[in-house]
Amino acid sequence: MRKRVVITGMGAVSPLGNNVPEMSEHAFAGVCGIGEITSFDASGHKVSVAAEVKDFDPSAYFDKMEARRTARFTQFAVAASMEAFRQSGLDMEKEDSVRCSVYLSSGIGGLGIIEREHSRGQKRGFDMVSPLFVPMAITNMAAGLTAIRLGFRGSCNCIVTACASASNAIGEAFHALRDGYADVILAGGTESCITELGIGGFTSMRALSEAKDPARASIPFDKERAGFVMGEGAGVLMMETYDHAVARGAEILGEIVGYGASCDAHHMTAPREDGEGAADAMCLAMEDAAVSPQEIGYINAHGTGTPLNDRCETRAVRKAFGEAAEDLVMSSTKSMMGHALGASGGLESILTVEALRKQMAPPTINYQVPDPDCDLDIAPGKAKAFQGEYAMSNSLGFGGHNASLVFRRAE
Missing domain, CATH: 3.40.47.10 (Thiolase/Chalcone synthase)
Incomplete structure (x- = not known):
């Protein structure tokens, strides 16, 4: 069981x-x-x-x-x-x-x-x-x-x-x-x-x-x-x-309910242009959690700020979430903390749990010039309220490694 x-x-x-x-x-x-x-x-x-x-x-x-x-x-x-x-x-x-x-x-x-x-x-x-x-x-x-x-x-x-x-x-x-x-x-x-x-x-x-x-x-x-x-x-x-x-009477801060991992099998450093590998990880995580795309209220994006990553991750989210992508809030906390490489998924998981607790997405700061290839709601400039019991955190690594986690708000 x-x-x-x-x-x-x-x-x-x-x-x-x-x-x-x-x-x-x-x-x-x-x-x-x-x-x-x-x-x-x-x-x-x-x-x-x-x-x-x-x-x-x-x-x-x-x-x-x-x-x-x-x-x-x-x-x-x-x-x-x-x-x-x-x-x-x-x-x-x-x-x-x-x-x-x-x-x-x-x-x-x-x-x-x-x-x-x-x-x-x-x-x-x-x-x-x-x-x-x-x-x-x-x-x-x-x-x-x-x-x-x-x-x-x-x-x-x-x-x-x-x-x-x-x-x-x-x-x-x-x-x-x-x-x-x-x-x-x-x-x-x-x-x-x-x-x-x-x-x-x-x-x-x-x-x-x-x-x-x-x-x-x-x-x-x-x-x-x-x-x-x-x-x-x-x-x-x-x-x-x-x-x-x-x-033991512990305070529960949140719950982890889904995990998906995949490999682009594509290139040493570049993600797949179509975002398929990252989309696979997101879909596997939602399947593991038994939740639909419509139930995810927030995504803490990998969001590195490289031209290729952000474009491909946007495509991956649209591929994995379909029409539900229009209702998502997806921000990159790397705009504030930079990219901590192998530590980034840990730090971003904490902020994803905090986002669920607050029902607030942390912002993508210093955003000024819109990119039509990155057209999701990224909470530009300031934190943004959302409603949702579930949130996701994405991490995409060199070698084509993709990992997605789905968290649930504490009852």
């Missing part, structure tokens, strides 16, 4: 705030978290703006030794996970720790550590790099250290599907809970790649916006869009079976 799966905790580190209440307040107010890069001297680079996490203090979560031994993406993950854990009210003395799992993804992992240790190896010899280089840099370490911190001894996974990573992690966790493989799963994603190599790599492939004005850099669905803005952060959900949550 399939089990209902609910959300009892959420945690975030983001360019809009280092906890969920702050991030949510700023997102629905339309605050822009994009600014000049401060993590390195970007004055000689084509790209000089990004959506950095601000005022993050690792000492709130790690002692000095631990902080030196953990990469920034792992620190974000632990911080967000502890917030979600505290909100959930879980008492591990009363839990079977083997029935508690972690599905925490990252698209790239410790890129900054790789850069630092490569430079050290060139100067001092590669036998002299840090003995902690490998455990600090590997992509799964955020999941591993989070499991250690929480005492979760069940399956510990790190799904790597580029920009769809966090959404795939949440979706796979949902199915594992629904089918009885765990009672509790902490799921989401984390990323920190605002480095010289990270920015340079995406710049050279012409994926990033080179705009100097932060207010015109990340402009999803705008006709003048010219690339995405790099973001960073972590977003996680504490998910558990409905019966388990009710039995």
Whole structure:
């Protein structure tokens, strides 16, 4: 018998705030978290703006030794996970720790550590790099250290599907809970790649916006869009079976009811022009949730701000939703937070749950020039009310990875 799966905790580190209440307040107010890069001297680079996490203090979560031994993406993950854990009210003395799992993804992992240790190896010899280089840099370490911190001894996974990573992690966790493989799963994603190599790599492939004005850099669905803005952060959900949550008297923040995943099988980086792969994921998610397109009130779009993505995602939504697309509100919170790569699906899932709770879609800010190829209601400029019991979050990654999640408003 399939089990209902609910959300009892959420945690975030983001360019809009280092906890969920702050991030949510700023997102629905339309605050822009994009600014000049401060993590390195970007004055000689084509790209000089990004959506950095601000005022993050690792000492709130790690002692000095631990902080030196953990990469920034792992620190974000632990911080967000502890917030979600505290909100959930879980008492591990009363839990079977083997029935508690972690599905925490990252698209790239410790890129900054790789850069630092490569430079050290060139100067001092590669036998002299840090003995902690490998455990600090590997992509799964955020999941591993989070499991250690929480005492979760069940399956510990790190799904790597580029920009769809966090959404795939949440979706796979949902199915594992629904089918009885765990009672509790902490799921989401984390990323920190605002480095010289990270920015340079995406710049050279012409994926990033080179705009100097932060207010015109990340402009999803705008006709003048010219690339995405790099973001960073972590977003996680504490998910558990409905019966388990009710039995311990937990507050239920929302419910996850559908998950669809597909592959374009088309191109290394470009989506299918017709949007068919993304449409497949959306249709599969609605089928999994047993809901019709008419029942979805809001979509948190992948909405990167690249010319191809936004056009193809619009086509995909029209293909999946048919006439119901005319009644949807679909916004891109990347207009405020940039694109956090493997963490984006986690952060955007949180804001989708918040949208259902508020019955309000966060805005697509800094939108000015309409594009006839992107003609859906994108809540331009300010948050927009909607009515609906269900909402969707989309993530589309390099390699053709597509993931869609359907959430239900808490009863």
